[in-house]
Amino acid sequence: MIQIKKTPATPEIIAVLEKQKRLKVGNCKQEIILNQLVEDAHEKCYLCENKGLVGGEIEHFIPHKEDKELKFDWMNLLWACKHCNTLKGTMINLLNPLNDDIENMIDHHLTSLAKDNNPKVEIKALVNDEKVLITVDLLNKIYTGTTFSNKFSAKTLRDLLMLEVGYFTSYINKFETSSNEQVKDAAAKMIVQMLQDDTPFAGFKRQIIKDRPRLREKFFYN
Numbered sequence: 001m002i003q004i005k006k007t008p009a010t011p012e013i014i015a016v017l018e019k020q021k022r023l024k025v026g027n028c029k030q031e032i033i034l035n036q037l038v039e040d041a042h043e044k045c046y047l048c049e050n051k052g053l054v055g056g057e058i059e060h061f062i063p064h065k066e067d068k069e070l071k072f073d074w075m076n077l078l079w080a081c082k083h084c085n086t087l088k089g090t091m092i093n094l095l096n097p098l099n100d101d102i103e104n105m106i107d108h109h110l111t112s113l114a115k116d117n118n119p120k121v122e123i124k125a126l127v128n129d130e131k132v133l134i135t136v137d138l139l140n141k142i143y144t145g146t147t148f149s150n151k152f153s154a155k156t157l158r159d160l161l162m163l164e165v166g167y168f169t170s171y172i173n174k175f176e177t178s179s180n181e182q183v184k185d186a187a188a189k190m191i192v193q194m195l196q197d198d199t200p201f202a203g204f205k206r207q208i209i210k211d212r213p214r215l216r217e218k219f220f221y222n
């Protein structure tokens with residue numbers, strides 16, 4: 001999970017939301033809303049950071065419970081996958097990806113990489129704060145699963161995460177071990193590219209850089 005920059009509501013977005021709010025059974029799922037949400041999210045679920053979601057959904061950060069102000073509040077709308085949206089449910093008191101410096105409050109670790117085919121994800125709190133702890137607990141559930149059926153979707157998520165991190169670490173290895181300057185430079189460019197906000201699982205990849213002092217010095221994106 002990383003911080004997200006959300007485009008302020010345009011007059012067109014405000015008009016569409018106001019119109020839906022006035023209807024007896026209005027709905028946020030309007031083209032202009034969906035397009036902007038997906039664009040701001042870089043097609044990623046704001047919770048798990050999986051990209052190119054097939055079943056993306058509008059997620060109300062503060063559950064609206066049919067409160068129209070919350071239901072049609074642009075700043076309350078985020079883009080999430082079904083797996084995460086279902087696990088979050090009506091939870092409140094989470095870190096807000098629009099306001100909170102999430103990566104300085106939580107660590108994203110993927111362990112057992114290359115040792116077996118079932119990597120373990122460990123999200124850890126860096127700060128002893130209620131919102132941080134609640135968010136960490138939710139994220140660990142997202143990557144691990146809590147029920148018979150959502151453990152399958154969590155496993156699929158971890159497989160995608162392992163694929164992306166494996167790809168990323170192959171460039172790190174090239175960068176660290178190659179004696180050919182051209183190969184090293186090309187690897188460095190790929191590493192920079194793969195650390196950007198619009199790439200899948202950026203939080204995990206940045207963590208790898210943060211944890212290794214030499215790489216941190218070279219690539220730290222902040």
Ligand SMILES: [Zn+2]
Nearest residue numbers: 045048081084
């Ligand atoms: Zn998700």
